[in-house]
Amino acid sequence: MDAKTSTRRSLSTLLINRNYAFLWSGQAISSLGDSIYDLTLIVWIAAAIARQANGQPAAWAPTAVSGVLIAVALPSLFFGPLAGVFVDRWNKRQTMLWMDLLRMLLIVVLILVSGTSWLPWRPPMAVQLGAIYVTVFLSSICSQFFTPARAALIGDIVEKQQLGRASGLAQVSQSIAMIMGPPLAAPVLFGFGVQWALLFNALTFLLSFLCVLRVQAPPAASSSGSGKAPNFRREFIEGISYAFGNRVLQVLFVTIIVASLGTGAVNALMVFFVAQNLHISLPYVGLLDGFFGGGVIFGALLISFLSSKFKITRIFTSAILGFGVLFFLLARTTNLWIALVIMLCLGVAQAAVNVTFVPLALGAVPRELVGRVLGTLNPVGTLASLVSVSLSGYLASNLFKGIHGTFLGFIIGPIDTIFTLAALLIFVSGCYALFRLSPSDVAPTASAEPAPTVS
Numbered sequence: 001m002d003a004k005t006s007t008r009r010s011l012s013t014l015l016i017n018r019n020y021a022f023l024w025s026g027q028a029i030s031s032l033g034d035s036i037y038d039l040t041l042i043v044w045i046a047a048a049i050a051r052q053a054n055g056q057p058a059a060w061a062p063t064a065v066s067g068v069l070i071a072v073a074l075p076s077l078f079f080g081p082l083a084g085v086f087v088d089r090w091n092k093r094q095t096m097l098w099m100d101l102l103r104m105l106l107i108v109v110l111i112l113v114s115g116t117s118w119l120p121w122r123p124p125m126a127v128q129l130g131a132i133y134v135t136v137f138l139s140s141i142c143s144q145f146f147t148p149a150r151a152a153l154i155g156d157i158v159e160k161q162q163l164g165r166a167s168g169l170a171q172v173s174q175s176i177a178m179i180m181g182p183p184l185a186a187p188v189l190f191g192f193g194v195q196w197a198l199l200f201n202a203l204t205f206l207l208s209f210l211c212v213l214r215v216q217a218p219p220a221a222s223s224s225g226s227g228k229a230p231n232f233r234r235e236f237i238e239g240i241s242y243a244f245g246n247r248v249l250q251v252l253f254v255t256i257i258v259a260s261l262g263t264g265a266v267n268a269l270m271v272f273f274v275a276q277n278l279h280i281s282l283p284y285v286g287l288l289d290g291f292f293g294g295g296v297i298f299g300a301l302l303i304s305f306l307s308s309k310f311k312i313t314r315i316f317t318s319a320i321l322g323f324g325v326l327f328f329l330l331a332r333t334t335n336l337w338i339a340l341v342i343m344l345c346l347g348v349a350q351a352a353v354n355v356t357f358v359p360l361a362l363g364a365v366p367r368e369l370v371g372r373v374l375g376t377l378n379p380v381g382t383l384a385s386l387v388s389v390s391l392s393g394y395l396a397s398n399l400f401k402g403i404h405g406t407f408l409g410f411i412i413g414p415i416d417t418i419f420t421l422a423a424l425l426i427f428v429s430g431c432y433a434l435f436r437l438s439p440s441d442v443a444p445t446a447s448a449e450p451a452p453t454v455s
Helices: 003-014 018-049 061-078 080-089 092-112 125-157 160-192 194-213 232-245 247-276 284-306 312-332 336-364 367-399 414-436
Strands: 405-407 410-412
Touching: 018 061, 018 092, 018 125, 018 160, 018 194, 061 080, 061 125, 061 367, 080 092, 080 125, 080 232, 080 367, 092 125, 092 194, 125 160, 125 336, 125 367, 160 194, 160 284, 160 336, 232 247, 232 367, 247 284, 247 312, 247 336, 247 367, 247 414, 284 336, 312 336, 312 414, 336 367, 367 414
Parallel strands: none
Antiparallel strands: 405 410
């Protein structure tokens, strides 16, 4: 056996099997492109489009940037459950291929209205903003089809006992992309121009398409297997009913909602926590985020290998409980070094939750319902996060703004009070999951036909 063959087999072993290796590679490339693209759009709007004639930022610039975030979130809320019906009908691999192509074409169209020097025209500001919002909105709709199709395909090409490891490897690639993307976005945008940043993202969708094209999906992955004539209303209600009627999924719904309500406070108020509680300058927010990201990567690698040795349900519940305790400790600390250690551990706990979530969901859902159930789970988390961000901002600015004092030697303020309440919410959701889940819940529910073993 030559060195090239040995390297190929070692890589296949590391990435579970040949099919998952291609699927993971496509996701890793696409995630990096998305991370660069997301920040590129925000900086492009803030630094180039939303500007007055004198070069100063326009008063409506924050609203324009918020429009991008809204355009991303709305399809998840309104199209996720609907898209799941079609994902369960269609060939999962073909669905992913079409969504990659469509997203690539959408980015190419956006390049045409970017005002690049390659082209002889420069569209008005309103046209550029409108094109960004429409492109982001349509791309997010494509993601509502792509994401559950990928999850269902993973269930078909990865053996059940390897699902935790597959989920961990996916989390690693996403976390690395989130860490690498932002530092790369600004240099590409300002050094080469927005057209190159957009072109790079379009290229990542093409590379993802080529990777998915190499996946050899089993025939069972291409249809719902229900044997019934298509009926959108019946299929939609069937998916919703199963999602809210299954005990394991009920637990996942509750923990997603409650935990998202808690963690949303971090996204909205961390910058204020740094200034008011840690008493350090705002650039340290990036350092805290870096430690959290490092913890996610380490945790994803660790849990991906431990998932086959410990019960998935126990890892899931322990991680949520641990996250709640760590978040409480973070709320009470005023020391940067302690906060960095806590953020690192929070990253590990976050990774453990993310890694075990997919095996739990796939293990509780018949294969012909995966698209509809996941299409229902994802919007719930998105909605809870939006509510949390809005609510925490309101509490900090209004109801809790007058909270100042000491209790048992601890300084009490508005931000740490909100963090403490969020920690209690997360811990309560972990207790709920601990008492409602059992080790046997990882066994997959019977489906129309067994999932074949793919090497």
